[in-house]
Amino acid sequence: MKIYSDPRLLALGIIHGTAARDSGNMRQPENVRTLFDALSIPPDKILRFKQTHSCRLVEVSSLQQMQQIRQAPLQEADGWVITKASGYGAAILTADCVPLIIWNEQADVVALAHCGWRGVAAGLPRQTALSVSRLNGGGRLYAWAGPHIQSCCFEVQQDVAAQFPGCVLKKKGKLYVDLNKEITRQLTSAGLHETDIALPYYCTCGDRDHFFSYRRDHTAEALLTFIYRP
Template identity: 35%
Template sequence: MAGHSLPPFDACNLGSRCGDAPAAVAANRADLVQTLGLPASPRWLRQVHGTRVFDADARSADDDEPAADAAVTRASGTVLAILTADCLPVLLCTDDGSAIAAAHAGWRGLAAGVIEATIARLGVPASRLLAWLGPAIGADSYEVGDEVRAAFVDRSAHAAAAFVPTRGGHWQCDLYALARLRLAAAGIARVHGGGFDTFTDTRFYSYRRNRETGRFASLIWRARES
């Protein structure tokens, strides 16, 4: 789906804060709903690399794009969406499909505990949850500095396995491995996905590859009850 945006946003950009024309983004989002046959327009978030979790079922959930980096719902027909272009989208659901969640896990949010905050907001035993790791930048393409490694290793020595030294003060960082460690520590054993590299795979937007670029979405929803 090419969408209505001009280059470099011409692969159906869904992000409203990356420099694309607002009318084009709105048209792309409308096409997304129609093409996928979504039960409703997604609940878009204004992602800020934090840990706030938006409850899409709350009475106060009227803000079109609340500032949050995760969302939860138990309602059928509510579509949750995470926008990314190298960061890691994490989708969660209960094994009976009664509750779902979506989280934006860039390194800052991941280190700060966005996955743990999302699990807590769902309010169900972790043993009942399944997780899917969406497309993100791969370890071979993601070099970070000492401060990023320290943000994880200072909390858990096990996180050191997700970093490989490259040059002085720099490391290859495996976001997928870090997310799996956090999910395992929280008690979630059923984890799927995690096989993409948005930097090398041109099907995806990548901020590290292009800087001026769009955003794609990872979506999760419960089908409407008949």
């Protein structure tokens, strides 16, 4: 069972990461259960939501608010910002989109966002960082992204390329978007230091052995990225 994670966040005792495809398709609830069992994550403490490639973030800063969300039907959102006071954690599904985690110095505010290219173009990484910053009172922030489609495979047409000025590569007459470059630009504009942003180069589309990829396979198989404070 391979899990991609960030050593800085592990050192703070936060269970998190992206499970590689050897854990199976995470749209199957039994695969999620098996993963969470292995990591001692209580499934009833993990928030899920209805992902819509939007820019909608939900901030949860009290246990009461967390319990209300747990009891309500799944809401449409693409990012969660959760404080220590609210307990719990969150999980998202991806298959090429960027699973982005942002946290403050002690990880008592953590965010998990599902950033598709539409979300990135609409400014979701920056909005997520600003939200963590607001709940944290403006201290130093850190970021990490799990495996997602990289510029080697993210070929686009002119209409999409036009939404990523300065982040488009041309190779043999084709256009490719570098999402990492745009995410770095947004996070630094929200106050993060470039050296505190880790965007490891794992390409979901290019590495069939480890990842599911919608662009490559056109199936609904998905990876899970999760975060939980024990």
